[in-house]
Amino acid sequence: MKNSILVLIVIAFGPAIVAGAGVPAPAYRSELRIPYCTVDGNVLTLNAFLPIDAKKPTPVMVDIHGGWWSGGEPVTGIPDYLAKKGIALFSISYRLGERGGFPQNIRDCRNAIRFIRKNAARFNIDPDRIDCMGGSAGGHLSLMVAMVPDDFDDGGPTDELEGYSARVAGCFGFIAPTDFIRFWNQGPDDAVTSAYGGITFRVPDPKIPYDSRPRLRMLFHGITPDSPEHMALYRRMCPMGQVRKDVPPLLICDGDIDPIVPGLHGKLLHEKLQNLGADTTYWMSVNGGHAFPSGDGFMDLLDAFLIRTLKLTE
Structure with missing residues (x-):
């Protein structure tokens, strides 16, 4: 092989x-x-x-x-x-x-x-x-x-x-x-609102400092630290947890x-x-x-x- x-x-x-x-x-x-x-x-x-x-x-x-x-x-x-x-x-x-x-x-x-x-x-x-x-x-x-x-x-x-x-x-x-919760909070928003009111999420931008959110969103398979359960997951997957x-x-x-x-x-x-x-x-x-x-x-x-x-x- x-x-x-x-x-x-x-x-x-x-x-x-x-x-x-x-x-x-x-x-x-x-x-x-x-x-x-x-x-x-x-x-x-x-x-x-x-x-x-x-x-x-x-x-x-x-x-x-x-x-x-x-x-x-x-x-x-x-x-x-x-x-x-x-x-x-x-x-x-x-x-x-x-x-x-x-x-x-x-x-x-x-x-x-x-x-x-x-x-x-x-x-x-x-x-x-x-x-x-x-x-x-x-x-x-x-x-x-x-x-x-x-x-x-x-x-x-x-x-x-x-x-x-x-x-x-x-x-x-x-x-x-x-x-990872701190890293998420340190990053700028990756949500993009269209003229028609829909929300999409941009890809990582190397020109943006600390652009952690698009990457973490992908790496956690769409999960963000938006609830106690999801925050617990983010903590468990990082050294501080x-x-x-x-x-x-x-x-x-x-x-x-x-x-x-x-x-x-x-x-x-x-x-x-x-x-x-x-x-x-x-x-x-x-x-x-x-x-x-x-x-x-x-x-x-x-x-x-x-x-x-x-x-x-x-």
Whole structure:
């Protein structure tokens, strides 16, 4: 079947000197478009980047891409800050736009974790040392993977993944919308009244700041937070609705002047979790926009987080 073709490539990522590290990074090989799940007729795939000469099972980072839950794709290479530590990377696809939405895309991401754990021996990875990460929509999804309980009502594992946990050891989520009701209220109206009195709804407009409503309307399959029941659904599908003490360690990051997710969504989530005694670390990129975290000291903070959650040895 065309969608099930496995592409194996040996990549010359290394031995390459990682900037600032002073030691060679391990060589990696990649396996691209590995099917991990078939759901509702959709074959979902992931890309794997695996250390070639690992003498023992390696720790894992699972990358979840952004793109307003409607676009984007898995990465095709591994960043230096993971490669220099010998961390295996899996970058996953999930159902996008109308064929995805909530909770379908959350279910897909959790099933990818289950697939990776099920195939730990095949990939020579440690099933007890799996973190996840993502930015923007991927930040939301990675936080949800980390924070939801085992019995979260997303449809659960597909038959072949029954019995495998979707739990992770830690999560690095950045520039993520964490409160969908707030995000809805921050966005401008998307209702359009015609000359004849009818109401239609416009599509997202990239020129409009914080244009969340058309996207959320689509991703929630037409449901808006217009009643207590619908507000409860919006809460359940975002990190602010999953706050509890016993979440795995989280590294939560905002951009100070983010033009897409306004108002430091991550800071409020971090504070709410800290009030319960959860293990969270917060970073705000001063003058940072909707991008990977920046600023003096951030990469040291990220390194320390990876060392702690993935139990790395220096």
